[in-house]
Structure formats: structure tokens, C-alpha cells
Amino acid sequence: AEGMAGVGAALLAGLLARLALVLYGLHQDRTMRVRYTDVDYRVFTDAARLVTEGRSPYGRATYRYTPLLAWLLTPNVLLVEAFGKLLFVAGDLAAAVVAYRALRRRGITARRACGCCAAAWLLNPLPMAVSSRGNAEALVALLVLATLYWVEAGSVGKAAVCYGLAVHMKIYPLTYALPIALRLSARLGRGEGALDAPGGKKTPAKFTFMARLWHLFVKMLNRDVLLFGTVAGSVLVALTVIFYHLYGWEFLEHAYLYHLTRRDIRHNFSPYFYMLYLTAESKWSFALGLAAFLPQLLLLLVVSIAFYRDLAFSCFLHTAIFVTFNKVCTSQYFVWYLCLLPLVMPSIKMSWQRGVLLLFLWFIGQGLWLTPAYFLEFKGYNTFLFIWLAGLLFLLINSLIIVQIISHYQEEAQVAKKLKQR
Amino acid sequence: QAVLFPDAIDVEAPEYSSRALLVLLFLEQDRSCSRCFRAAVPVHARYHRPGEGTQEALAVLQSPEVLLCCCHGHLSAECWEPAEVDAPCSSDNTSPCQWHSTKHRPEYEESMLRVPVGLREHNSLVCALTLLTTGLCSGLILAAACKYGHF
Numbered sequence: 084a085e086g087m088a089g090v091g092a093a094l095l096a097g098l099l100a101r102l103a104l105v106l107y108g109l110h111q112d113r114t115m116r117v118r119y120t121d122v123d124y125r126v127f128t129d130a131a132r133l134v135t136e137g138r139s140p141y142g143r144a145t146y147r148y149t150p151l152l153a154w155l156l157t158p159n160v161l162l163v164e165a166f167g168k169l170l171f172v173a174g175d176l177a178a179a180v181v182a183y184r185a186l187r188r189r190g191i192t193a194r195r196a197c198g199c200c201a202a203a204w205l206l207n208p209l210p211m212a213v214s215s216r217g218n219a220e221a222l223v224a225l226l227v228l229a230t231l232y233w234v235e236a237g238s239v240g241k242a243a244v245c246y247g248l249a250v251h252m253k254i255y256p257l258t259y260a261l262p263i264a265l266r267l268s269a270r271l272g273r274g275e276g277a278l279d280a281p282g283g284k285k286t287p288a289k290f291t292f293m294a295r296l297w298h299l300f301v302k303m304l305n306r307d308v309l310l311f312g313t314v315a316g317s318v319l320v321a322l323t324v325i326f327y328h329l330y331g332w333e334f335l336e337h338a339y340l341y342h343l344t345r346r347d348i349r350h351n352f353s354p355y356f357y358m359l360y361l362t363a364e365s366k367w368s369f370a371l372g373l374a375a376f377l378p379q380l381l382l383l384l385v386v387s388i389a390f391y392r393d394l395a396f397s398c399f400l401h402t403a404i405f406v407t408f409n410k411v412c413t414s415q416y417f418v419w420y421l422c423l424l425p426l427v428m429p430s431i432k433m434s435w436q437r438g439v440l441l442l443f444l445w446f447i448g449q450g451l452w453l454t455p456a457y458f459l460e461f462k463g464y465n466t467f468l469f470i471w472l473a474g475l476l477f478l479l480i481n482s483l484i485i486v487q488i489i490s491h492y493q494e495e496a497q498v499a500k501k502l503k504q505r
Numbered sequence: 506q507a508v509l510f511p512d513a514i515d516v517e518a519p520e521y522s523s524r525a526l527l528v529l530l531f532l533e534q535d536r537s538c539s540r541c542f543r544a545a546v547p548v549h550a551r552y553h554r555p556g557e558g559t560q561e562a563l564a565v566l567q568s569p570e571v572l573l574c575c576c577h578g579h580l581s582a583e584c585w586e587p588a589e590v591d592a593p594c595s596s597d598n599t600s601p602c603q604w605h606s607t608k609h610r611p612e613y614e615e616s617m618l619r620v621p622v623g624l625r626e627h628n629s630l631v632c633a634l635t636l637l638t639t640g641l642c643s644g645l646i647l648a649a650a651c652k653y654g655h656f
Contacts, residue, residue: 144516348519348552358635361555361628363519374636378643385647389654404646408639465560465621471631475638482642489649 089197090183094176097205101172104215105165117461124217127167131156141333147341149252150326150334152219171214174221179205181228182425185395188235191429203424210418218415223253224422230256231395231426234263234311243311247318254342255419258383258405259398265299265391267307299388345411350456350470352412352449354478357471359410372410379408393494395426400485407481414449433491441484448477506531508593520553520562530569531595548618555623564618568611572604 108119130140130153140146140153158166179200186196204210214221226249233242246263249256326334348360355375362368382404390397402420406412452473455466510527528546535541553562572592575584586605594602 144514354635354639357623357627358631360552361623361625361631364554367632371632375639378639382643382646382650385650385654389650389656392655408643459621463619463621467621467623468627471635475635478638478642482645486645486649489646489653492653 087193089194090180090200093197093201093205094179096201097179097211098172098176100206101175101211101215104211105168105172108168108215109165119216121216121218123219124167127152127156127217127219128159128164132160135160139330139333141330141337147337148219149322149338150330151252151322152222167219168215168217171217171219171221174225175204175210175214178221178225178228178422179425181225181232182422185228185232185235185426186429188232189429195429196425199425199428203428204422207421209414210421213415213418218418219252220415220418223249223256224418226252227256227259227398227419228422228426230259230263231398231423234266234394239267239307239311240314243314244318246311247315247322250315251319251322254339255402255405258401261384261387262391262394262397262401263311264303264308265387266394266397267311268303268305269392347411350459350467352414352452352474352477353410354471354474355410356474357467375408375410379405382408390492393430395423396430396492399423399427400489403481403485407478407485427488430493431488431491432493433487437487437491441487444480445484448473448480452477506595506597518551520551520564523551529592550618550620553620553622555625557625560621560624561619562622564620566616566618568614568616571607571609573607574602574604 111117111119126143126146127148130143130146130148133140133142134150134153135157140150146153155170156167182204183196183200186199187193191199210221210224226245230242230245230249233239233245242263246256246259323335323339326338348356348363350356350360355371358371359368359375362371383401386400386404387397390400399420402423406416406419409416452470455469455473458464459466459470508529508531510529511524514526515523530544530546532542532544535543548566550564553564556562572590573584574594584605590604590606591601592604594600
């Protein structure tokens with residue numbers, strides 16, 4: 084009962100803070116020149132208006148999302164325009180509840196679980212700002228958390244449905260396929276490492292690296308993994324077919340293909356932005372794009388295999404690496420890994436001074452980027468070199484934080500004990 | 506009330522793959538001043554090609570042409586001339602109307618927008634340092650994962 088009171092208080096605090104920001108946003112939109120609401124929210128609303136008129140949401144230029152979002156936001160047009168923001172705030176709170184229940188399921192005390200959710204998500208200014216500005220990231224965060232919760236709980240079917248929906252909304256959860264497959268295949272195993280030889284004994288002399296990789300691949304083709312893959316694949320294919328039938332090629336082009344081939348040469352947090360901008364028309368453009376993609380891919384593979392036993396940690400690292408090394412990075416993307424931070428916090432044994440220092444460095448890195456970006460965008464100064472250098476510094480800071488998190492990670496004793504009991 | 510030609514614009518195309526725009530603004534008489542018409546046009550610069558030797562790209566905004574509609578009983582000297590220009594009647598009604606061009610003295614012949622752009626001279630330095638830094642960072646993370654991961 085004490086635990087529930089704590090959770091209720093944290094949820095209430097999170098709700099009030101977000102509502103306050105939504106109201107402030109309405110005020111700033113009306114009075115100041117720089118609008119609080121994100122451009123994306125206007126795009127969603129315009130697309131929802133087209134849907135209420137019975138037309139395709141892709142008639143709205145730059146609408147690059149699933150039609151489900153336009154359908155969900157039709158009350159923006161029919162009732163009140165702030166409906167979407169309230170929906171995203173509700174998504175935020177629901178995500179916090181799912182994270183809390185996932186932590187409790189693992190055996191974390193109520194007080195600690197509540198503290199992690201509050202500190203990392205409910206009272207964190209970044210998710211608050213993202214949802215109150217009208218970005219839809221909260222919905223994908225909720226679906227991802229639900230997927231991870233159901234995988235840990237053993238309901239493979241429900242997890243697969245949430246996963247299929249999540250991938251349909253945003254493509255990045257596709258990278259979780261490998262950690263989830265490894266995790267599902269390991270539930271039947273005996274807590275061995277991913278590359279251990281068959282039989283669970285470590286015999287490095289007898290089995291080569293390639294043999295172990297093959298064994299890993301074979302192990303992944305078990306019943307749970309196949310069920311997960313089939314259900315998630317069916318959900319994804321069903322949604323794609325329905326929307327293709329309704330909206331045609333436009334839907335495929337804007338909702339999926341655009342995100343895969345996107346080259347954004349406008350300034351953003353990515354360390355590659357200036358390089359891609361300067362070489363946009365040269366013959367090296369493709370090779371450089373590939374050179375940017377390979378470290379991302381290699382790191383994702385290595386991290387999946389190294390940490391698959393703790394699914395939340397593996398996914399957190401996945402997303403953090405994906406966002407940090409991506410060719411395009413905006414502040415909304417940070418929500419993708421921040422939503423997993425409550426699940427990961429109990430396993431990271433770090434002194435709070437170190438934690439606060441890393442957090443401080445992270446915000447300083449963003450501030451150092453935002454300052455020259457403001458001067459470029461709103462004052463017209465040529466600050467490209469400063470923006471580029473700030474981007475590289477931010478990359479270094481993010482990598483340092485990831486390395487610190489990895490080196491201070493300790494698997495919970497509870498998890499190891501449960502695996503021994505199986 | 507504004508009408509754009511062409512009306513289907515790719516708002517995300519960079520400057521060098523976009524075509525020139527024509528903007529028609531339909532103005533009402535200013536309430537405070539009997540022969541004044543006011544309009545404010547926001548201008549948003551797109552990404553121009555990186556410059557070679559210069560830090561800025563120049564975008565030229567031609568001085569506006571003023572067209573007069575001799576309708577609704579507002580007559581003036583220009584209405585005696587034959588109407589020359591075909592343009593839409595209003596922003597909602599796309600059927601063509603006859604507009605008269607006026608002779609007026611613009612304050613400036615053209616306005617110049619200076620857009621900051623990247624410099625091509627930075628090309629090799631930027632590519633080298635970017636790839637070096639990302640290589641270094643991936644190496645650090647790889648080392649940590651190999652050291653602390655369970656293989």
C-alpha cells in the first residue's frame with residue numbers, strides 16, 4: 084500500500100508538470116515569435132484534418148508517419164487541438180506504469196522502482212518537453228516497454244503484437260530483434276554465455292569462433308523465437324497491406340522508404356552532419372554514408388551478443404549506440420533510450436556523484452551545440468565549424484557515458500538466482 | 506491571402522534543386538491610412554550549396570510589382586489603360602481576372618538575403634576528423650563491451 088501511494092504521488096507530479104508545460108506552450112504559441120509547439124504537431128493535425136475529410140494523410144507535405152497516428156489525432160480537428168498533446172502525456176504516464184511493473188516483477192523493492200521511474204522518466208525534463216511539444220515518441224516508448232515487459236513475463240504472443248505495432252510506427256525498434264531473439268532462446272538454456280560451446284562447458288580449444296557462432300544461430304531457431312517472429316511479422320504485414328490498400332504507393336514511400344534512405348543535410352546533433360552536408364553532391368557521398376553506417380552496425384552486433392541476458396540493458400545500449408552514431412539525431416531521439424533508463428538504473432552500481440557528473444556533462448554537451456545552432460538559425464551567423472565541433476564533443480561525451488554505464492553494470496543477484504532455479 | 510506559383514512545392518528540397526517562386530499577395534486597404542496597403546512576408550532560407558571561398562550565398566528577392574484591380578468601384582488613373590495582366594481574382598477563386606500594372610518607384614530594386622553556408626575548403630579536415638573521432642569512440646565502446654560483456 085505504501086508502494087502504491089509513492090507511485091501515485093510520482094504519477095501525479097509527472098502529470099501536473101506536463102499539463103503545466105502544455106498550458107505554457109499554448110501561451111507561448113500565441114504570444115512569442117518562436118513557437119513552443121513542434122512543427123511536427125502541426126503536420127499531424129493537418130494530416131488528421133485531411134483524414135476527417137476522407138482524404139489521404141499523405142496529402143500533407145512532410146507527413147512521414149503511420150496513418151494510425153493521423154487517425155488517432157482526428158479529435159484534434161473535431162474536439163480541441165491540444166487533444167494530441169494530452170494523448171502523448173497519457174502515453175508518458177502509461178510508459179512509467181509499465182516500467183514500474185517490469186521493475187517490480189524483477190524483484191526490485193517498490194520504493195526503489197518508484198524512485199527510478201520518477202527520476203529517469205516522470206520528472207525528467209526532456210521527455211516532459213518532448214511530449215508537451217507534441218511529438219509522438221511517448222506512444223512508441225510505451226509499445227517498446229510493453230514488448231520488453233511481455234517478453235520477460237513469458238507472453239511471447241502479446242510481446243510480438245506490441246513489437247509489430249512499434250516497428251510499424253517507428254523503424255528503430257527493428258534493431259531489438261536480435262537481443263529479443265537471443266533472450267527468448269536463452270530462456271530454455273542454462274545461463275550460459277551466448278558464444279559458449281554446446282553443453283554449457285567452456286572449451287575454447289575445441290570449438291572455433293565460427294563453430295560457436297553457428298551454434299548460436301541454431302539455438303535461436305527455437306519455438307519461442309519462431310512464434311515471436313511469425314506473430315510480429317504478421318501484424319506488420321497486415322498493417323502494411325491494409326494501409327497500402329487504402330493509400331497506395333504514397334504510404335510505402337513516406338512511412339517506410341523515406342526513413343531508410345533519409346539524408347538530412349540540415350544541422351542536427353549528429354557528428355556526421357557537416358561531413359554529409361559538404362559532400363552531398365560529390366562522388367564520395369555514398370562511400371562516406373557507408374563508412375558512417377559500419378561502426379553503428381558492428382557495435383550493435385557486439386553489444387547484442389555481449390549483454391543479451393539482461394534484455395532491458397541490451398536494448399538500452401542498442402538504442403543509445405544507434406542514436407549516438409546515427410547520421411541524423413534530434414533531441415526527440417533521446418526519448419527512445421531514456422524510456423529504458425528506469426529499467427536499467429537498478430543494475431548500474433555507480434556513486435550518485437558520478438551519475439550526476441555524467442548527466443551534467445550530457446546537458447553541457449547539448450548546450451554547447453544549441454548555442455551556435457541558435458546563432459546560425461535565428462541570427463544568421465556562419466557558425467558551421469562550431470556546430471560541427473560541438474557535435475564531435477557531444478559524440479565523445481555520449482561515448483564516455485556509454486562506456487561508464489557498461490563498466491559499472493552489475494547483473495542483479497535476483498536474476499542470476501532465478502536462472503539457477505530453473 | 507497568398508497564392509504561390511508553382512503551388513506544389515517540395516519544402517525539403519535543397520536550394521539548388523528548387524525552382525524560383527512567384528508569390529501573389531492579395532491586400533486589403535490598411536484601416537488607418539486610406540491609400541496604404543501593408544503586407545509582411547516571412548522568408549525562410551533553405552540549405553544552399555557549400556560555398557567556395559565565400560561564407561555566404563546570396564538569394565535575390567526582386568522588388569514587388571504592384572497590380573491593381575479595377576473592380577468594386579475603386580477607380581484610379583491606371584484604370585483607363587487596357588488591363589494587361591492575367592492573375593487569379595483572389596486567393597480562393599482561381600479563375601483569371603484582369604489586373605492593371607502600375608508604375609511605381611520601388612524603395613530598393615532588389616533585396617539581397619545573405620545565407621550562411623558551409624565552406625568547401627573544410628572538406629578534408631572535416632571528413633578526416635569526423636571519421637577519426639567516430640572510429641575512436643566506437644573503439645572505446647567496443648573495448649568496454651569486450652571487457653565487461655559475457656561472451
